[in-house]
Amino acid sequence: MNENNLQKRKKTPPAGKLKIMDSLRSLLETKEFGAITTAEIAKTAGVTEALIYKYFNDKRDLLHQVLREYLEEYMVRFGLDLKGIKGSLNKLRKLIWVHFHTYSSNRVFARILLIEVRNHQDYYASETHKFVKKYADMILDIVEEGMENGEIRSDIPAKMIRQGILGGIEHICLTRVVFGREIEPDVLTDDLCELIFSGIANRGK
Amino acid sequence: MNENNLQKRKKTPPAGKLKIMDSLRSLLETKEFGAITTAEIAKTAGVTEALIYKYFNDKRDLLHQVLREYLEEYMVRFGLDLKGIKGSLNKLRKLIWVHFHTYSSNRVFARILLIEVRNHQDYYASETHKFVKKYADMILDIVEEGMENGEIRSDIPAKMIRQGILGGIEHICLTRVVFGREIEPDVLTDDLCELIFSGIANRGK
DNA sequence: TAGTTTAGGTTATTAAAACTCACTTGATCT
């Protein structure tokens, strides 16, 4: 009973719930969320439709929880990836690369984040969205650190810089995700960093 | 009859169609598209639901046509706004300002473009989307012109530069649109241009 | 000018999809 309590927090979720989430993930590989029906989700999960509503408030909540799992996983990785890197610009470069790489290797995750959740008000109030905010904060911290140590100009608002970085990444990936085109982290990172770090104005005379 | 032919192309659309489009525009001021029902649209238009399907293939087609009207209007304006400006960077600056200003003064337009259409495959194949592509081409032309005349570095792909600009603008506006916050073209343009033109790296030694 | 077509619109219905409710079954606690 005591050890039961210990396990209580991380008790493995019931089989049905897992199957439902897996089912949606798999369907999202070929279809957009709006075109996936609850009947379809239940069927490929081998479960009844009603069970979805046992574990999720509604269809979008299911989507949010799927996204959330991805986010939890990737946030941990992101933190580790930045460890041991010296220099704010170097950190930003690494972060951009990892961001591209993550989208590149998990299209479903990219789809959800770039396309499927944005258009619903309640996403921005959701628990899931907090992870995204935490990530955005991380970027802001790096930028501010760079301003303090002199690596980064401090006459552009840090938040604007963050938005430039995120906006760039996401706009680049959006069309690629929509049309199923390849995302190449290496070249994209080089080009985007060149753009963000040095600007487009030709200063070579 | 002959003069009838002349007018045929630009005949004013029937009252019902106009009322339906107005109705959606007005509803979009307070609600997201997904939460607006066809019944609601018809009711505020003072028209029956079936009439919507006389003039539009489906609910999304109505949305696309509303967006299209905005785009037609703004594209003309954009072309004029750039006339008489010397220098590619100056043109880009003006374009960015106008872009911000347009979103700032027409939130419904901004909403549709930033939030409501992206998540549907068929938008990217629609007639409406061609206007957006035309706009994107315009930016690309300016960038390439700048590369030729030496104002803009040519070691970053022009398309990457375009994506940086558009991505920056849209990411900046997205949160503001979602949360109904103000968009201030003047300061945003200054900051974004500084970022894009000169980069964030501190080069003052 | 009588007859026919057409544009603009409506009434009534359908089909599909999201969501609910009342219930079963088997395991666990006391």
Next chain:
DNA sequence: AGATCAAGTGAGTTTTAATAACCTAAACTA
């Protein structure tokens, strides 16, 4: 042994997008 509970089901209800069939008045044609 009886109560409680978690996991899951079957059979609905409701909402909403979409259609089909029909009406009416104006415009065209012969």
